[in-house]
Amino acid sequence: MTREPTVTPEQAARHELIHRLQEMSAALQCGDDALFSERLHALLRRREESFYVHIARITDDLKKAFESLESDQKWNAIASELPDAGARLEHVSQLTEKAAHHTLDLVEDSQRELRVMGESLGLLGTLRARLLMASAGSGALMQLSTDVQQLEQQLQGHHQSLRGKLSELAQSQEYQDLSGQILRRVTHVVREVETALLKLLDGRQPAQAKSSAADRGLEGPTIPGLGNSAIAAGQDDADALLAMFSL
């Protein structure tokens, strides 16, 4: 006994479509416009329904993905840490800028002193020349003049060397410009991620996640204005606090 071949849903749909099209063709040939129009609209409705079912399925999947995102405490925790991260990056940039300026202040002060030293060296040369003129016939004085000249040359050498090193020291502070530019770009990215993530999380403030972030805290030194507001701003404040404990 032969078994009837099983028809897949796709094959059944194809057979039905062929049947409908044959009905439409027959209706056209008979001049039955009403039947043709009715069958055509039925066909289009079926296609639209299939499209809407597909859209509904995608919408449902997206909704589940968002719900999963919102309920995932990890994302809430990250969202609460991002403002801190951005502020810390800015703080690093400010710290390095301050340090570089301080170094440049010291360099410029040293360069001023070096210029004065240069002028003194020039004066020394003049005095040596006078000594040489006055030393005619005196071997000892001529020797003194020669010794002074040697010292002068050594000092000139040191003067030039120091001048070059100070210039290099000033130059080396350009790390702050290059690192500052990189930090600025990274801070910008962090801020953009923060904005996007908060938008995704519907702008909610995840209170629970905040407290866990505060407990865990971002690693690193205390940054003024960040985290716990009750911190000592400087040495004087620390001393004042310690004084309360007679320390």
Added chain:
Amino acid sequence: MNKNLKILVVDDFSTMRRIVKNLLNELGFTDISEADDGKTALPMLQQGGFEFVVTDWNMPGMPGIDLLKAIRADDKLKHLPVLMVTAEAQREQIIEAAKAGVSGYIVKPFTGATLKEKLDKIFERYAAAA
């Protein structure tokens, strides 16, 4: 080389402005003004008196390339020598600066010797053109 040139140094990082100013001082140039952006630099240039511009590329308000183009587009400023000192070393940017009429291009990090070399080259070219 005329050491009495009035120079404008343009960079959004104050440390870099100081470093360039320090190097120029070491080379004997003492009349140096500063601007923190192309946007603040352009009106200063338009007021007149400047004879040389040293500018960065990346600046938030008006980048150095736009400042350069604005200088070259202004009849009163177009002959100003403009030296770019920037971390941007991509080929396309250097070409863009060259096409926009930059007088010299230094890639950070740089040395005082490089700055002197580029300045000398610019002055030679301008002297030959005069």
